[in-house]
């Protein structure tokens with residue numbers, strides 16, 4: 001649910017959409033989401049590759065809020081993710097310096113470089129958390145705070161707590177916390193359904209941890225039901 005491609009400045013050069021899908025298949029994942037920092041420009045190619053190779057790929061994004069909190073926005077359709085991207089780009093100041101932050105490569109299905117994104121994708125947007133959640137929902141997506149157990153860009157460390165009026169669909173714990181222990185290990189998660197993801201930046205990281213969803217099909221609606229434990233859908237821990 002949270003894999004970075006070579007478009008994230010911190011994502012490895014080898015994280016092309018094609019190779020991400022190949023690696024996911026190899027480690028036995030059947031549903032993944034491409035979530036680059038503040039962009040979804042490599043999601044479309046990954047979705048096509050997924051269709052060819054037999055891995056379901058959701059288009060997503062890891063947005064950095066003005067509070068410097070990372071939050072995942074997961075969508076069903078590419079058009080929804082691209083609309084979110086437009087909203088984020090309009091509120092993302094700065095230009096990338098590849099020597100300092102790394103290259104931001106848009107790739108095609110043949111692992112060729114189509115271009116580099118000039119924006120400061122690693123930066124914080126001018127968007128508040130509440131606005132990001134609201135926009136994600138308006139577009140039909142799911143909103144989950146990233147790596148809530150981590151000091152860097154995790155909501156609990158940044159704000160001290162998760163605001164009660166933040167309409168999150170769930171939270172993600174990093175691979176440093178066992179999903180089954182998450183509610184015991186991390187305080188303040190009582191009200192939230194947890195998932196775990198690799199937050200992979202390198203091919204070898206893909207599938208290091210995963211979440212099992214008990215659901216009928218790999219759609220946003222089914223994931224939503226799993227997070228809410230509705231109609232027999234659930235997260236297996």
Ligand SMILES: [Zn+2]
Nearest residue numbers: 062070146153
């Ligand atoms: Zn993050």
Ligand SMILES: [Zn+2]
Nearest residue numbers: 002004062199
């Ligand atoms: Zn990430």
